[in-house]
Amino acid sequence: MVTNQDAEAASAAAPGPGATVDPMRLASRWRSQTEWDRAVPELEAEPEPSELNTVNSSGLFSVVSTDKLSVKYLGSHHHGHDVGVVQADRPAPTRRAVYYFEMAVRNAGYKGQTSIGFTSESFKMRRQPGWESNSCGYHGDDGHLYRGLGKGEPFGPKFTSGDIIGAGINYLSQEFFFTKNGAPVGAIPKEIKGPLYPTIAVHSQGEELTVNFGKEPFCFDIEGYILEEKMKQQSVSDKLNLETDISHWIVRSYLLHYGYQDTLNAFDMANATDPPTNRQNGHAEPPETYGLSHRKLLRQLIMSGDIDSTFKRLGEWYPQVIKDEKSVICLLLHSQRFIEYIRAEQLEDAVHYGRANLASFLTHEAFEWLLKDSVALLAYEKPAESCLGYLMGSPQREFVADAVNAAVLSTNPTMKDPESCLYSCLERLLRQLTVCSLERRAFNNDQGDAFLLHKEMQNYERSRRS
Template sequence: MKKLGSRKNDIDAAAIRANHPMPPQCGLFYFEVDVISKGKDGFIGIGFCSKSVPLNRLPGWEIDSWGYHGDDGHSFCCSGTGKPYGPTFTTGDTIGCCLNFRDGTAFYTKNGKHLGIAFRDLKGELYPSIGLRTQGESIEVNFGNRSFKYAIEHYMKEEKTRLWHAINAKPIPPISSPSTSVPISQAASETNLTATVHQLIMSYLVHHGYSETAKAFSTDAVQLIPGDSSEMEDVESENPSLDSDKDMINRQRIRDAVLKGEIDFAIKLTNTFYPSVLPSNGDILFQLRCRKFIEMMGLCAGRQITCSDDEDEEVVEVIKDHLMIEEDDDEEIEDKVDDDDVVIDEKKSSKRRKGVETGLNGLDGNIEAAMRFGQELQDDYRDDNREEIKKALEETFSLLAYTDPRKSVVSYLLDPSGREPVANALNSAILVSQGKPPIPPLEQVYRQSSVVLNELARNGVGSSAFVNLRKDCLV
């Protein structure tokens, strides 16, 4: 953005304000101004203001306006009286302005050098603002479309360190005993907090069926508080060396099967060890079946279906349409595909088959199995009018629209990461059937912390921008 100055008189001064305010959610807001020419006198003001401030004077000379001026190096805070702040600036200089929403301060930089805090106790919705007054003044503003001269990323890291230091310096509050709800003494709270953290970790390991890890953690990390063993009763009750060892192993086998894409095996194990789970959780069974179809299509990915006499597209349409037709329409499919024309061409072999009866005979074994299972899936949920079911089926069957779905816009469906939500949902259903919570306490703490951070950011609390739960706490 460029701006040119006018004449020398005060009444000829003018300012320009950005279209959008600086969002507190970013934590720090920084921009730089390149002085292309100081013009006749260099009466250039750089700063910020509220939306209601008149734009006929330099930044800092009005209420709710702050600025740093190049002709005298003074800072102006909501008045025409300035205070010595930094050096003057002129043609060729780059002046940066930064608002720190964590502590409500603002500072400037000159040619990449930090000049110190200029303003404090800043609040409200503020907009970047530049003012010029004399003839020939010319500037250009950089909001990040090119590299800054000042290392703002380094400053961001420093601010993040300061915030975490402040968080860690807070005294640990007393923790109430889960059995008596009586506050524990401050002297014992740190030890108690450690026990609580151990309990959270143990419950997480048990919840997800990590039996060997849980055993090792129980042996090496979990220690009871001397004189008050009640603080770790929950950990002891979930100790894998007790009743939950076999259950953890069974749930881990089921989880591993889903994560490997072996959906039929996962269903078989679930029905063997937990026979009531799938019949009473139809939505999870639906997720498993959709995932099974996706895994089957993954096995088919890359195989080419070709036909003689230029009927390639016709056969592909048969495969696409087959899942959406009624059984009475089979004759229509037979009319579309000639018995001797279907050829399956793979990388190392090709086969010609005869006797097309349903529009599927003659297809590669993996493709044929996927088509038949897909038709079964479609038939079973044809009359289910729930939007989430319709949407899931539409998304799942979209894999049929591409010769090689691995190279299509729906390739993400084949990604193994899609198995994890299904595995987690099944594991939670098993635990609920045993009267246990569907989500481990540690995950609840994480989710609640995420909600709190989002709410803080939504309400303009700048400090929230310096905390990233995934990067800071999980990695």
């Protein structure tokens, strides 16, 4: 995931060949589980319409129910301006693939002149949506679509009492679309700029509508529609011509980078192919093969909680990594050793170890918060069940293992690209994909979905469990 912190870290000075990893660049990768869980909602947070606006409406001709979800026509239909128009309390959110809402026609009234659509904030509240510029509306009495041209165009079937009509914005294709009783009616190009409000209107005696902004299940399968639209987008990229073994090479480089030697061997055997050459520098042997067997063992030791052996092996193989006893790698390893004592319920040993090995890191800028959280585990009777319990899980061990792996890679004297020690090719590709998708959204007036890896993983987990 690309965040401001990632961007700041990316601009920091990169380590040169043979140097250990810059602590602030490592720190930009660290997240607690709580931070991960709230990262995407914070990045994508947008207020959504939840009810009808009882203030900015043509109150002379309509009344909104106390729950602010229904509207009824009360006026006298003498001319075209006697319209009961009501907007939602907020504009349609834009940072998503699709926005959609529905209305149920409880009563089509005397003439069935109900309508649904989108209007701008400055829309005249005594006109049907689509009768003025910067608006679009699908009308029930004639089935026509109006989009500010003063004259409707044939679009879909009429609708009346008992029908459920939906209106949406497809930000992927930049279109408005409408539905009737769960079936698509049609779509038109979205030519209106700026914030748009979901809008409904009544125009003759007895007409009554109820809206659904998503609190209740929609009649239309909106999730299926979104999936189908995303598959259309995916089909465009699927037509791109790529080298036949590019996917194999990207996965293999990831396994190499993080020292998963056993998985790498199984992967090569399963694909029954020779290891592809390095396309980055033309060498037959990628730079990630540096210290592969050592990095494999170091990862295994850390993931099993054996930090003492990790220190010992580093001292034998890569002493420069832990030569500075106040380095970020030493901090991470010592804090993990402290955590391992707590995992084993050896609290007295943890206290002694903390006093002897953690005190000198209290002013360490990069991981000050990690150190404080680690020490705070002592305050809980059941630390694994506390708000800091994430420190005692395998993801924290994996983070420390990744940091040590990066530090070892950075000691490779032949490494030409210092960034390579921090990120595998796959991760750089995903970061680039994120940046490009955010740029595309900015180009479209901040409208549309963006690729965020953590959000995609959350969606995958939800679909896998369902």
